[in-house]
Amino acid sequence: MSRHFFAAAFAAIALTAAVPVQAASFSESQQAEIGDLVKDYLMKNPEVIRDAMEELQRKEQVAEAEARKSGVAKYADQLFNSPRHVVLGNPKGDVTLVEFFDYNCGYCKRAHADMQKLLDEDKGLRVILKEFPVLGQGSEEAAQVAIAVNKLAPEKYKAFYDELLMSRGAVDGARALVVAADIGLDKAAIQAHLKDPEVAATINESYGLAQALGINGTPSYVLQNDVVVGAVGYDALKEKIKSVRACGSVTC
Structure with missing residues (x-):
């Protein structure tokens, strides 16, 4: 597993909170390493944050539109x-x-x-x-x-x-x-x-x-x-x- 793939995966987790990760699952050194990897990846690829926020906004808009349609019905x-x-x-x-x-x-x-x-x-x-x-x-x-x-x-x-x-x-x-x-x-x-x-x-x-x-x-x-x-x-x-x-x- 590459360093960038590993960092990207944890960046996605950190940004979307889609998958709960308990700190107790990792040792202190592992937690520190993960944090460094995520930070390093985001510093080198800041557009990931923008893309994640845009996707979040899109999903919220879709959910809002569906809720309104249900309300109309x-x-x-x-x-x-x-x-x-x-x-x-x-x-x-x-x-x-x-x-x-x-x-x-x-x-x-x-x-x-x-x-x-x-x-x-x-x-x-x-x-x-x-x-x-x-x-x-x-x-x-x-x-x-x-x-x-x-x-x-x-x-x-x-x-x-x-x-x-x-x-x-x-x-x-x-x-x-x-x-x-x-x-x-x-x-x-x-x-x-x-x-x-x-x-x-x-x-x-x-x-x-x-x-x-x-x-x-x-x-x-x-x-x-x-x-x-x-x-x-x-x-x-x-x-x-x-x-x-x-x-x-x-x-x-």
């Missing part, structure tokens, strides 16, 4: 059929795209145009919006008002959503109520509806789904059985939707 009914969510586009569309968003999310604001373009062009697309306030108290207040708007006047939710999401500056409950009034809704009626337990239940449902799917930021999307994190842009979303129609997956 497990919670599919809540994701795609919950009476609490808002549906845009074709309610009977052949492809459903779920978006988790926050009214104070700058990337969500940028992604709004992408979503609108998809809805305008694709008459078979069903979009589900999940209120997912993760950027502070103001976001939670705005989401509460949005849910109340949807309950009281669902036909006006889209106009409310468009105006509030594209508002300049920080968004909170007060700003949301102003927008609601701008589109002709009664502020007092909305404020009264904020006490409805369904308002909190709707937000908690989104939190629970996000936790199950490993979603902790916005915007995040669920398409078919995959989770897409971040504002990936119009072209990427369109291509994934095209793939779902072609082969039932976001990648064919």
Whole structure:
């Protein structure tokens, strides 16, 4: 057995912890020799550490993606059929795209145009919006008002959503109520509806789904059985939707 092979083997063990090696299995002199061999090998071949870290990252990403797919399958009914969510586009569309968003999310604001373009062009697309306030108290207040708007006047939710999401500056409950009034809704009626337990239940449902799917930021999307994190842009979303129609997956 060559010196380099021996050192590489122990380097792999040290980096990945894939095989437990008990120090008691070796004498002190053997342990010292092994340590020297590993150190010597890594000093001469530092790229081994980089390669090991890249492989570890790849495995973690694969495991994370598989866990998310399992989560989508497990919670599919809540994701795609919950009476609490808002549906845009074709309610009977052949492809459903779920978006988790926050009214104070700058990337969500940028992604709004992408979503609108998809809805305008694709008459078979069903979009589900999940209120997912993760950027502070103001976001939670705005989401509460949005849910109340949807309950009281669902036909006006889209106009409310468009105006509030594209508002300049920080968004909170007060700003949301102003927008609601701008589109002709009664502020007092909305404020009264904020006490409805369904308002909190709707937000908690989104939190629970996000936790199950490993979603902790916005915007995040669920398409078919995959989770897409971040504002990936119009072209990427369109291509994934095209793939779902072609082969039932976001990648064919």
